[in-house]
Amino acid sequence: MREYFLKTERIGFSEWTDADLPQACLLWGDANVTRYICARGQFIDNRLRLEISNLQRFHVQYWPIFELPAGELIGCCGLRPFSAEKNTYELGFHLRKKFWGRGYAFEAAAAVVKYGFSALRADKIYAGHHPQNLNSKKQLVRLGFRYLGDEYYEPTGLYHPSYELNSGD
Template identity: 60%
Template sequence: MKDFFMETNRIGFSKWKDTDLNLSIQLWGDQDVTRFICANGKFSNQDISNRLGTEIFNEKHYHIQYWPIFELASGELIGCCGLRPFKSEANSYEMGIHLCKKYWRMGYAFEASKLVINYGFTVLKAEKLYAGHHPENEASEKLLTKLGFRYIGKNYYEPTGLYHPSYELINDRL
């Protein structure tokens, strides 16, 4: 059984560890998941290992990551959702979510994102959260709008080599 530090009625948030390579391959080894994340649409085994290392580094140094999320009923990996440092502004973070295809269109992205937003604003006292998506990823655009993010323009995203629509959500609780 996984240790969860955040939960809803359906999902639990864990933290990536060095021993989670197989889980990370399950998620980022699926081209349906990675097609909007990198330029060629798929991660090599080295890319997956590097991504896992980045998440572990972010947890160790910033106490945040794109945390792995699990379905409580089955114990299966749903994907990941979380925060990473936003380099250009202090006390601001970038939110992201990657879900295994099996869990698309089931409300998990909204549910996980709401919990991460709440964590960012209440625990981290973030002033702003940022998010972006691949220009062709209409589902992410709808999700961010539903979550209350406001479109602020396009920013160059090096991993895809494209300009991605970008959004912000301001913490009105401060």
């Protein structure tokens, strides 16, 4: 049974570990999930190592999220350090296709934003999305993020819309 450090009504947030390669394969091994994340494919093991490293170094990661009470992996949602600005993070969420359209992205992201501002004392949280991923745009706007402009994102080779949310918003 997994331990959850954060819960919402339907979601439990855990931490990626070395034992989670099967769950990581379920998520990042699905082309439906990664098509907006990178153009050259995602190396699952490297992605899992990055998330584990971010937790060790920065105490944040794109945490694995699970459906309560069944414990089935929904995807991941969390934070990572953003550039050189102190107390700033980037929000991200990747959900397995079977969980799309059921409100999990918004529920998870709202919990992470609240956690970022309260527990981590973040000043700002940034987010972005693939220009064709209009569902992610909808979630960010609904969460209160403000559009800043488009930024080049090397993994896809495209300019992605970029957003910001301040702690006082």
